[in-house]
Amino acid sequence: MQNRSDLAVTRVRHPLKFRLLQVTQVRHLTPHLTRVTLTGDDLHDFESASFDDHVKVFFPAPGADKPVIPQAGPDGPVFAEGDARPVARDFTPRRYDRATRELDLEFAMHEAGPAAEWAARAQPGQYLGIGGPRGSMVIPTGFDWHVLIGDDTALPAIARRLEELPKGTRVATLIEVGDPSARIEFATEANVYSEWRYRSETGGRGVALLQAVRETWLPDGEGYVWAAGEAATMRAVRYHLVNERGIDKARIRAASYWKQGAVAVHETLDD
Numbered sequence: 001m002q003n004r005s006d007l008a009v010t011r012v013r014h015p016l017k018f019r020l021l022q023v024t025q026v027r028h029l030t031p032h033l034t035r036v037t038l039t040g041d042d043l044h045d046f047e048s049a050s051f052d053d054h055v056k057v058f059f060p061a062p063g064a065d066k067p068v069i070p071q072a073g074p075d076g077p078v079f080a081e082g083d084a085r086p087v088a089r090d091f092t093p094r095r096y097d098r099a100t101r102e103l104d105l106e107f108a109m110h111e112a113g114p115a116a117e118w119a120a121r122a123q124p125g126q127y128l129g130i131g132g133p134r135g136s137m138v139i140p141t142g143f144d145w146h147v148l149i150g151d152d153t154a155l156p157a158i159a160r161r162l163e164e165l166p167k168g169t170r171v172a173t174l175i176e177v178g179d180p181s182a183r184i185e186f187a188t189e190a191n192v193y194s195e196w197r198y199r200s201e202t203g204g205r206g207v208a209l210l211q212a213v214r215e216t217w218l219p220d221g222e223g224y225v226w227a228a229g230e231a232a233t234m235r236a237v238r239y240h241l242v243n244e245r246g247i248d249k250a251r252i253r254a255a256s257y258w259k260q261g262a263v264a265v266h267e268t269l270d271d
C-alpha cells in the first residue's frame with residue numbers, strides 16, 4: 001500500500017488535569033441519549049484534539065453534593081488520604097466551546113450503572129468531575145474514505161467526527177441502536193452514507209451491526225475505519241475487516257467502549 005505521510009495517525013499528549021464542573025443544561029436527544037452541558041472556570045484550558053478522545057467522569061458518592069476529585073501527580077491521579085475512590089467512567093467530549101467554557105457529554109441510557117443512573121436524574125446545578133483527556137489519537141481527515149462503526153455509546157464520537165470532517169468527505173456510518181427511536185440527526189458537510197440497524201429487528205446485541213459491516217462495500221483508495229462499542233461485537237467487527245476483508249491494521253482503530261456484564265471497560269483492540 002502506498003504510504004502518504006499526511007495520512008499518519010498522530011498521538012498528542014495533554015497535561016493531566018482534573019476539573020470540577022457544574023451542569024447547566026440537560027437535554028434528552030432521544031429516549032436513549034441524554035446530553036448534559038457542563039461549565040466551570042476550570043475549563044479555560046480544556047483541550048480535546050480528537051473525536052476519539054475521552055474524559056474520565058467522576059460522579060458524586062450517594063448523598064454527596066460534589067464528587068471526590070484527585071490531584072494530578074507525576075504518575076497519575078493522587079487521592080487525598082482517607083478519600084473514598086469516586087465512581088469513574090469514560091465519556092467522549094462531544095462539544096467544547098472555549099468562549100463560553102461549555103462542555104457537552106452525551107450519555108447512552110441503559111438499564112443499570114452509576115453513570116446511566118446519574119444521567120437519568122441529572123439536573124442543572126449538579127456537580128461532576130472530569131479528568132483528561134490525557135492524550136488524543138488524531139486521525140487525519142484527508143483519507144479518500146472513512147467508515148465509522150458503532151453502537152449507542154459511539155454516537156457522540158461519530159456525531160462529532162461528522163461535524164469535523166471537511167465538506168464533501170466520503171464517509172459511511174454503520175450504527176446499531178435498539179430501535180428507530182434512538183436515531184439521531186447528524187450535522188455535517190461530509191458526503192455521508194448512513195446505515196442504521198436495530199436490535200429490535202434482530203434480537204441479539206451486535207448481530208445487526210456485524211451484518212451491516214459484512215454487507216458494506218469498501219471503496220478503493222486510502223481509507224480509515226474507526227469502530228467503538230461493545231467488546232465482543234468490536235472484536236468480531238475488527239476480525240472480519242482485518243482477516244476477511246484485508247483492511248490494513250494501521251488503517252483501523254477499534255475499541256471496546258463497554259463490555260456486557262463488566263463495569264468500566266476500555267480496551268483498544270489489536271492482535
Ligand SMILES: Cc1cc2nc3c(=O)[nH]c(=O)nc-3n(C[C@H](O)[C@H](O)[C@H](O)COP(=O)(O)OP(=O)(O)OC[C@H]3O[C@@H](n4cnc5c(N)ncnc54)[C@H](O)[C@@H]3O)c2cc1C
Binds near residue numbers: 091109112157258264
Ligand atoms: C473511550 C470511551 C468513550 C466513551 N464515550 C461514551 C459516550 O460518549 N457516551 C456513552 O454513553 N458511553 C461512552 N462510553 C461507554 C461508557 O463508558 C460505558 O458504557 C460505561 O460502562 C457506562 O457506565 P455505567 O456506570 O452506566 O455502567 P457500568 O457500571 O459500567 O456497567 C453496569 C452494567 O451495564 C452494562 N453496560 C454498560 N454500558 C452499557 C450500555 N451502553 N448499554 C448496555 N449495557 C451497558 C455493563 O456491561 C454492566 O453489566 C465510552 C467508553 C470509552 C472507553
